Amino acid sequence: MDFTQAVEIAKHIYWIGMYLENDPFQCHPYFIENGDESILIDPGSMLEFEAVVRKVNTISSMKNIKYIILHHQDPDLAAAVPEMEKLIDRSDLLVITHSRMVPLVKHYLIRSDYYEIDKHGHQLVSGDLHLQFVTTPYCHSPGAFVTYEPFTKTLFSGDIFGGIEESWEFFAGKDYFEKAKPFHAEYMPSRDIFNYALTKIEKLELEMIAPQHGSIIQKEKIAGLIEKMKALECGLYIEKEYKDRLIHTIEELKEKDLALRASMQEIKEKEELLFQKAKMADMGEMIANIAHQWRQPLALNNTLISILKEKNQQEALRSTELAEKLQEMENNIQYMSKTIDDFMHFFHPKKEKNLFLISEVVRHTLEITDPMLKKAGVSLTFEISSEEAVEGYMNEYMQVVISILHNAKDTLLHRKTKDPDISLRLYENGKDVVLDIGDNAGGVQQENIHRIFDPYFTTKHKSLGTGLGLYISKMIIEKNMDGTLSISNTQDGALFRITLPRQSKTGKTDATQPDH
Incomplete structure (x- = not known):
């Protein structure tokens, strides 16, 4: 191969450099023949000036050059441009570069106008020629880029893929990485930045890479x-x-990450323990409810059995009377069995989210808590203006309502409120279903209202509560069901608001006020 002449490396694309003896920095300008809109790429310094001009004139003419591409601002690439401008002698000559490079290359006394790639969609269309410009910032210049010619699939890569080699080979051999390695190790700012550029380049369909230094890569x-x-x-x-500090920083981050993961597990375990503790507290209330609900039917059955025994001994028991008493006892047992079912249903909740009607859940909750509230002398009203479904954990929602009702009942009793009352209102607000639970106990002191959902916070005596119920309730609604649980004060007392996104319209509306 005669390197004293221009070498066509792809259709209409020529290497027009020269071999510099004993110089490891071999510089390689390229020429794209495109009629009177031909392109000169990285023309070099004054060391190669005469050879470059001579070779261009053997292919075309210097006066046919309309564009000069400068991939970066270094003198080994751009220093010869002012002298070449004189030979080209065209008023429409444009220097193609990045806008970050313009303030630097102008110091070579370049007179031509600039075609800034970042202001022209990173491309150039000239007749049938279509060039694409891919930015490779900081490799090794802030405004560095490479040029891709898609017809021949040739990449003009500037400093990237350049090599340092005194025993120069035109085409890269098997050992080219070893020649490219020292150049990139010294001139690329970091592996991360270099990899960013390489990732962009490897997405291109490439037949050939033509770097400014080193050898052409096939x-x-x-x-x-x-x-x-x-x-x-x-x-x-x-x-x-720097490398030692970087490794140290990475190790520190790994340790912090492990500590954070362990901490997250610990928090999860603690939350689960708190949940179980609150559940046990609620269980105590529920057992009290069951005991209260069972007391009357047990007493009735005991009385009925005594009556039947007495009449049987006196041989005064009629078959019709026996049947009636047995039916009454069976009804009492069924009532007791239903109470147990309610209890088991509540304390063995399903963990899959399901659609459910809040109105049905609240009605069922009121059936369970009715004895507790009656015993405390608390009156209750429930107004329904929505029959919308929500998605979540039905039994956990029931636990939240029970916990709020317990909290309201305890506060009413503790403050000895006259005519204690709890009111529930279910309604729609935009895309949400809202349940308001209010009481007339006077509300929460302003200095405590922001702490009401904190774990273990309670304004009651220790014998009256754990301070976990409202904390767990907020966690259930907001963490498990993507809703909100809030508290505010009204003129009469505290108002808890549970908001969940609705799922589907049932078409039903109802407003009831149960008799308690």
Whole structure:
């Protein structure tokens, strides 16, 4: 191959550089023949000036050059441009570069106008020629870029893929990575920045890479070379102090990450324990309710059995009377069995989210808590203006309502409120279903209202509560069901508001006020 002449490396694309003896920095300008809109790429310094001009004139003419591409601002690439401008002598000559480069290359006394790639969609269309410009910031210049010619699939890569070699080979051999390695280790700022550029480049369909330094790389060597380049330590990474500090920082971050994960597990375990503790507290209330609900039917059955025994001994028991008493006892037992079912249903909740009607859940909750509230002398009203479904954990929602009712009942009793009352109102607000639970106990003191959902916070005597019920309730609604649970004060007392996104319209509306 005669390197004293221009070498066509692809259709209409020519290497027009020269071999500099004993110079490891071989510089390679390229020329794209495109009629009177031809393109000169990285023309070089004054060391190559005469050779470049001569070779261009053997292919076309310097006066046919309309564009000069400068991939970065270094003198080995751009210093000859002012002298070439004189030979080209065209008022429409444009220097193609990035806007970050313009303030620097103007110091060469370039007179031509600039075609800034970042202001022209990172492309140039000239007749049938279509060039694409891919930015590779900080490799090694802030405004660095590479040029891709899609017809021949040739990449003009500037400093990237350049090599340092005194025994120069025109086409890269098997050992080219070893020649490219020292150049990139010294000139690329860091492995991360270099890899960012390589990732953009490897997305292109490439037949050939034509760098400014080193050797031309043919298709079969491109993929392997890129993989080796990605693992290369360069820039800051070859500075031992920086590398040691980086490794130390990485190790610290790993330790913090492990500590954070352990902490998250610990928090999850604690939340589960708190949940179980609150559940046990609620269980105590529920057992009290069951005992209260069972007391009357048990007493009735005991009385009926005594009556039947007495009449049987006196042989005064009629068959019709026996049947009636047995039916009455069976009804009492069924009532007791239903109470147990309610209890088991509540304390063995399903963990899959399901659609459910809040109105039905609240009605069922009031059936369970009715004895507790009656015993405390608390009157209750429930107004329904929505029959919308929500998605979530039905039994956990029931637990929240029970916990709020318990809290309201305890506060009413503790403050000895005259005519204690709890009111519930179910309604729609936009895309949400809202349940308001209010009482007339006077409300929460302003200095405590922001702490009401904190774990273990309670204004009651220790014998009256754990301070976990409202904390767990907020966690259930907001963490498990993507809703909100809030508290505010009204003129009469506290108002708890449970808001959940509605799921589907049933078409039913109802307003009832149960008799308690």
